Amino acid sequence: MEGKKKEIEKFYGQIFLDAKLRAKVEEKAKKIASEEDLRKLLNQDIMPLMKNHNVDFSEEELLDFEEESLRELSQKDLSNVSGGISIKSSLLCGGILSIALLGGGALLGQTTYAMDDPPPNNAIPAQPQVREVASASCKNGPPSCRFYSNGALVISDNNVDVDSYSRHEIKEIFIEKNVSSISTSLLKKCLNLQKISVAEDNSNYKSDDGVLFSKNGEELICYPRNKANASYTIPPSVTSIGEAAFAGCTNLKSVTIPPSVTSIGEEAFAGCNLQSVTIPNGVTSIGERAFKACRLASVTIPSSVTSIGEGAFRYCENLQSVTIPPSVTSIGEAAFADCKYLKSVTIPNGVTSIGERAFENCRLASVTIPPSVTSIGEAAFVRCENLKNISVDENNTKYKSNEDGSILSKNGKELICYPPGKTNASYTIPNGVTSIEAGAFADCKYLKSVTIPTSVTSIGKSAFSCCWNLASVTIPPSVTLIGDAAFAGCSNLKSVTIPPSVTSIGEGAFEDCRNLQSVTIPNGVTSIGARAFWSCENLRSVTIPPSVTSIGERAFKTCRNLQSVTIPPSVTSIGEGAFEDCRNLQSVTIPNGVTSIGARAFKACCLASVTIPSSVTSIGEAAFAQCNLQSVTIPPSVTSIGAGAFVGCKNLENISVDENNTKYKSNEDGSILSKNGKELICYPPGKTNASYTIPNGVTSIEAGAFADCTNLKSVTIPTSVTSIGERAFESCKNLRSVTIPPSVTSIGEAAFAYCNNLQSVTIPNGVTSIGEMAFAGCNNLQSVTIPTSVTTIGKGTFAQCNLQSVTIPPSVTSIGAGAFWSCENLRSVTIPPSVTSIGERAFKTCRNLQSVTIPPSVTSIEEETFKNCENLQSVTIPPSVTSIGEAAFAGCSKLQSVTIPTSVTTIEKRAFRTCRNLQSVTIPNGVTSIGEAAFEECTNLKSVTIPGSVTSIGSRAFWIDKLFWRNNDSLSVTYTGTESPQCGQYVFYPYRGIIEISIPAGYTSNTFCGINLRPLPPPPPPKPQKKKRRKSTLKKATPPQEKVSRSQDQDTPPPPQKKKTSSLQSQDTPPPKPQKKKRRKSTLKKATPPQEKVPRSQDQDTPPPRQKKASRKSTLKKATPPQKKVSRSQDQDTV
Secondary structure, rough: HHHHHHHHHHHHHHOOOOOHHHHHHHHHHHOOHHHHHHHHHHHHHHHHHHHHHHHOOEEEEEEEHHHHHHHOOOOOOOOOOOOOOOOOOOOOOOOOHHHHHOOOOOOHOOOOOOOOOOOOOOOOOOOOEEEOOOOOOOOOOHHHHHEEOOOOEEOOOOOOOOOHHHHOOEEEEEOOOOOOOOOHHHHHHHHOOOOOEOOOOOOOOEEEOEEEEOOOOOOOOOOOOOOOOOEEEEOOOOOOOOOOOOOOOOOOOEEEEEOOOOOOOOOOOOOOOEEEOOOOOOEEEOOOOOOOOOOOOOEEEOOOOOEOOOOOOOOOOOOOEEOOOOOOOEEEOOOOOOOOOOOOOEEEEOEEEOOOOOOOOOOOOEEOOOOOOOOOOOOOOOOOOOOEEEEEEOOOOOOEEOOOEEEEOOOOOEEEEEOOOOOEEEEEEEOOOOOOOOOOOOOOOOOOEEEOOOOEEEOOOOOOOOOOOOOEOOEEEOOEOOOOOOOOOOOOOOOEEEEEEEOEOOOOOOOOOOOOOOEOOEEEOOOOOOOOOOOOOOOEEOOOOOOOEOOOOOOOOOOOOOEEEEOOOOOOEEEEOOOOOOOOOOOOEEEEEEOOOOOOOOOOOOOOOOOOOOOOOOOOOOOOOOOOOOOOOEOOOOEEEEEOOOOOOOOOOEEEEEOOOEEEOOOOOOOOEEEOOOHHHHOOOOOOOOOOEEOOOOOOOOOOOOOOOOOOOOOEEOOOEEEEOOOOOOOOOOOOOOEEEOOOOOOOOOOOOOOOOOOEEEOOOOEEEEEOOOOOOOOOOOOOEEOOOEEEEEEOOOOOOOEEEEEEEOOOOEEEEOOOOOOOOOOOOOOOOOOEEEEEOOOOOOOOEEEEEEEEOOOOOOOOOOOOOOOOOEOOOOOOOOOOOOOOOOOOOOOOOOOOOOOOOOOOOOOOOOOOOOOOOOOOOOOEEOOOOOOOOOOOOOOEOOHHHHHHOOOOOOOOOOOHHOOOEEEEEEOOOOOOOEEOOOOOOOOOEEEEEEEOOOOOEEOOOEOOOOOOOOOOEEEEEEEEOOOOOOOOOOHHHHHHHOOOOOOOOOOOOOOOOOOOOOOOOOOOOOOOOOOOOOOOOOOOOOHHHHOOOOOOOOOOOOOOOOOOOOOOOOOOOOOOOOEEEOOOOOO
């Protein structure tokens, strides 16, 4: 019985992967009350399915299995199982019924049902592929969830999430018994989810019609995003609609919410196609973004609602009107923002607060503020281009409306909002206003000028931002504060006078005022905020008063027409990038008092000279990079000079250091050294010398010391040097030769990067580490000698070089990611057995690399290691390798064969994609998974051997695009296993030619990776021999059953006929007259099913009709019985 039991378990697993069938049997199982009912179910629903699955179980065997299952189930806790079935009956609680009672839990993994077995052909969409999700995505590793290629995800742990690719393939989720917490993120992002099922013994959740609820039915947790229904009625037991419960349900057009519902959670209906919704009386709160981006044309908010959450109806572009009930007390931030067609809204008396940007970008023509409102958020009505009037109820104690339609505070001292739809070109702010509030005039695109009265003391954040046509504004002397982004984006503002009363200019205050030509900063301002005048491209002059103590980061960045600037002595620090990219800035005076010049402070300026005062202690990285400086004097106070401080200063020929400086000194050649002469800090990049000898005694060449010295052709490094720092010789484009002495032990990151003319380099024996990108971009470097002292070749070390061959010494243990990337002329490489790891993309795009031998010490071939090595014809993979990474050999278009060792267990996705000359592949026994698109677009692949160890084959593993189809294409697949692997979608599809699949005799399935197995037709008959013409005679035809044997289903074409053929008709019908013999060319045509050409009774008592006399001899052969080698065409099942 044990063997039968396993077969029945497997059979049940196959048929019940069909969700519709499972639901049907579950429903019938719940009505069983006797053995007779069970027998009826087995006979009517189960046994007819056996034929489709080539199984043969008797009724008694099935009943015995039910009884055996009962003994196993009797030890399990079934106290939570319901359904009206008595568990005392000896035949009513096993097998079929356990599946029904446990809600499918046994089927999908709680016991042994169908974990490794394919479903029937009508399962949707294909056979299951148990694909382990990466432990990083699946909370407790792969056991916490299992994924099937038919779109089923089984969750057995809390807060499970899956990778983003898998989310799009999930069509059904099954929640097992012990799950108590579901990831909202997972449910929300499964775009194709159609159904959610829950084990009935789960104490936290339940499902109804594929919708997920809390166990007590009071909370609707998730409605599947791709459920086909256009309408849905929420059950009356529901009191709350959970977070994102209906989010993204684009098929859903209407929902009926019962009066029992009291709360609608965050994003509950976000992104639905709801056209109308009636919120029942009883709902007290509408959560944040609850109806965001719905297609609502109307909405009824009941009088029970007290708050409308942030962004609740944002982007409801079809919403034209809304009535807010008097019960609402707060309208959240951006609650109706971007409702572009919202023309009218009634704010009831009762609302106390209107959030920031609450009605941004609506088509409101007028708004009335009721007496109850005490707070109006920043930019509440910004970008409402039709809004010309805002009226405030006269009983409001906080606000009032002005006769021009603007909102003021009750005392008239604060200007809250000016209607953005007013077409007036000029406006005078009422006298008495002391504060222009945040966003008060934001996006008032018609305003060209504004007069600010002397009563105003502060201009708030974004007060005039994006007033594109504002050309002039006079700031009175009473103003003390200009807020962040106050005039940002006023692209037509040409001049502004800041009064002496202002003490602070906020961050981005005048950012992107592209036409601003001059600005006078008054004495009194103490700080210029970060980005204050960033990208004011036409700003030509600026006066910074002596009151300013700090200039913020990027304060004047990209002011490309700024020609001069005077920094007062009160300034102590110049921020990072403060004047970066001011391309016309020719002079600057840095006062005595500045202690630090930030990184890139004057980078890419046109400075011809600069005086660094004796107060400066630090000069940041690239502080004066790419300037036109000719000479620089470093004062005695400087203790820190950042890397590349003067890099790219092509006219700088001399840097002198004050002799009293205790940290640095200048050499007679104009370079900077440390005081003890052991560190070379900077060589003047403008020096015209073609060669240079580093002074003897220098032990370290510091970061960026010779960077961008484009005149240097050769450098002699003395034997005293032990280290070459980061970017030391970077972009020395004319450097052709460099001799590195044997004393050097380390070469820093990008030390010689982009030395375009460097042709050869000898790395001395003694160097132990070569930094990342050390020689990257040396596109003329043809040879390099790596010494035996080197143990590591770093990331991108020789990327984009012109190397033709390279020998890696036996001391090297690792080759970094991209180490030889894009060395397009590299033809050969010798990797020693000491190498244990080859990094990602190490030899990517080495287009001329023809062969490579990977040593036996390497255990894995990483992602894209040899990708796009177009001329790689052979590769030897050692038996130590266990995995071939993603796209490892993708694009190796000349690779004709590859031997994969038996040690390999995994071939990752796209591993051999577009290897267009690969003709045969033998996958060794030991490989368990073939990744997605592993051999996709291998257009010349003729044969593949897949071992029985393979348990999963990814989607499109052997897929070929239509562009590469050929009529004579064929693929021979040999599979050595007895059970079907778990396959993704379109493993071979859409292969145009014939796919021949060879399977062993013990193979248990009718399908292989989505292909229905059919026998091959018999081989074609031998070529007919030419015969003499002779007169046609009629003879009685022999019964075909004596000469032709044929399979019952007639999938095999009829055998060829003898030359002389005839047909016996009924006795009452005379035989047809013999016809004149005609000579015709012999052709071999595709056989057609006999019933179409030869009428015949089932028992074949009636002989076939007479045939024309053939012009060639035909032979009769016995039909070949169905073979294990099978074929399937793309266009038809049988070829």
